[in-house]
Amino acid sequence: MPAVRPAPVLPEASLVAGVSTPVEDPYYPGTSNPEVDALHYGLDLDWDGRTLRGVTQLTFRAARDTTTIRLALARNLAVTSATLDGRAVSARRPGNDVVFATGALAQGSRHVLVIRYVGRPGPVKAPSGRPDMTEGLGWNRSPAGNVYTFQEPYGAFTWYPVHDHPSDKARYDATVRVPRGQVGVFNGSLTKTESLRGKTVTRWHLDRPAASYLTTIAIGAYKHSAVRMPDGKPFTIWLLPAHEKLRPAIAKEALRSYSWLLKKAGPYPFASSGVVVVEGASAMETQTMITAGYGIMQTELNPVLLHELAHQWYGNSVGPIDWLAVWLNEGWATRMQQDYEDPQGAMFDAQALDTMCRWSRVIAGPAGRYDPKRFADDNVYICPAGMLTELRDKVGVAAYDAIAQAWPVEHRDRTVNRATFLAWLNEKTGQDQSDLLRRWLD
Ligand SMILES: [Zn+2]
Structure with a gap:
């Protein structure tokens, strides 16, 4: 087990930044738990190549009066002990959940839950028809023994106990302990690397609150380098030895994409950015540290890197309150x-997008109420992109660009839905846009 260390004293501002209003998910209801508002996760992850031993120190706010706290944790991970505010608490394990008998907690009260667990993690089935999601969600181990994760709309629960829902953003610090010769990569900034008891230990700090589907971990013989972006912030590239030849192309494309987005989307919302290239098939906008499959980086570096970087503004800084609103990200x-x-x-005018949108609806339903078994199908990409194109044609490029820049700035670190977007857009344009949304989303 990882060594027991006294709980770090978290700055008040860090905890306040993690305050959210959790909601029940209309699409994947088992994943949300509105009684808990996670403020900060302190993760300690010890990996020996097969077994994961973890300690999660969760600082949370009771979002309503409650006597239990339910989190998600894959059933193949056993809870070995748990304490609430320093006192032992018992845990039940219904399915992929863990329910702690906390005793009466008053709405608004703040607590620290420390959970120790151990097991052999693995992925879970994705509610999607996408070919790049067949390997499953969450913790994946490649044939070579390297670890990576993709976890939209859920899957963080395959490696730590979590309120695995986008309405509940929280701050993160993580310590990752892996066999010597390997490195554990997490979101945010690497604050320390050291050798301890035969292991490489990396410590990570994430500067703004994140939804759990935007966390990432990758383990392998990674080497990194950093490129300075025009705003002075670092973009860090993490590569396995077999993928090393991609480094110059990624460095060049990162600078080009990031510079373009600074002009188009406005100031970058976080302290750092980067990409960790993994052996998986997909690519994901994990917060400040994009997770990208080697195959995709080889064949579609441009525009996939731009797309995932754009999500740092649209989806990460301002995020969906539930999975009905995934079209706002895409x-x-x-x-x-x-x-x-x-x-x-x-190529992509409103008429072309309208035709593509109609086809995508046949397969996966309308973007605003898609088939829940077809998560992240073409409909939630193309149809809202068509809506934004029509908006741009209507208001003109200058007004559209101002809207595109104001949206993430005015909703920084917040979670939103269709109603939030519509009300805001009506105000910005001085016109009722409900018909525009209805035509493209319903
Ligand atoms: Zn995307």
Whole structure:
């Protein structure tokens, strides 16, 4: 087990930044738990190549009066002990949940839950028809023994106990202990690397609150380098030895994409950015540290890096309150990607997107109420991108660009839904846009 260390004293501002209003998810209801508002996760993850031993120190706020706290944790991870505010608490394990008998907790009260667990993690099935999601969600171990994760819409629960829902953003600090010769990569900034008892130990700090689906971990013989972006912030590239030849191309494309987004989307919302290249099939906008499959980086570096970087503004800094609103993430990122790829607007005009949107609806339903078994299908990308294109044609490029920049700035670190977006857009444009949304989303 990882050594027991006294709980770090968290700065008040760090905890306040993690305050959210958790909601029940209308699409994947088992994943949300509105009685808990996670403020900060202190993760300690010890990996020996097969077994994960973890300690999670969760600082949370009771979002309502309650006598139990339910978190998600994969059933193949056994809870070995748990304390609430220093006192032992018992835990039940229904399915992939863990329910702690906390005794009466008053709404608004703040507590620290420390959970120790151990097991052999693995992925869970994705509610999706996408070919790049067949390997499953959450913790994946490649044939070579390297570890990576993809976990949208859920899957963080395959490696730590978590309120695994986007309505509950929280701050994160993580310590990752892996066999010597390997490195554990997490979100945020690497604050320390050391050798301890035959292991490489890395410590990570995330500067703004994040939703759990935007956390990432990758373990392997990683080497890193950093590129300075035009705003002075670092973009760090983490590569396995077999993928090393990608480094110059990624460095060049990162600078190009990031510079373009600074002009188009406005100031970058976090302290750092980067990419960890893994052996998986997909790519994901994990907060400040994009997780990208080697195959995709080889064949579609441009525009995939731009797309995942764009999500740092649209989806990460301002995020969806539930999975009904995933189109808000993908609409903006797709429209940005289309502007980047096709600055003259010849390929992706409103008419072309309308045709593509109609086809995507046949397969996966309307973007605003998609088939829940077809998570992240083409509909939630193309249809809202078409809506934004029509908006741009209506208000003009200058007004559209101002709207695109104001949206993440005015909703920084917050969670939003269709109603929030519509009310805000009506105010910004001075017109009722409900018909625009209805036509593209319903
Ligand atoms: Zn995306």
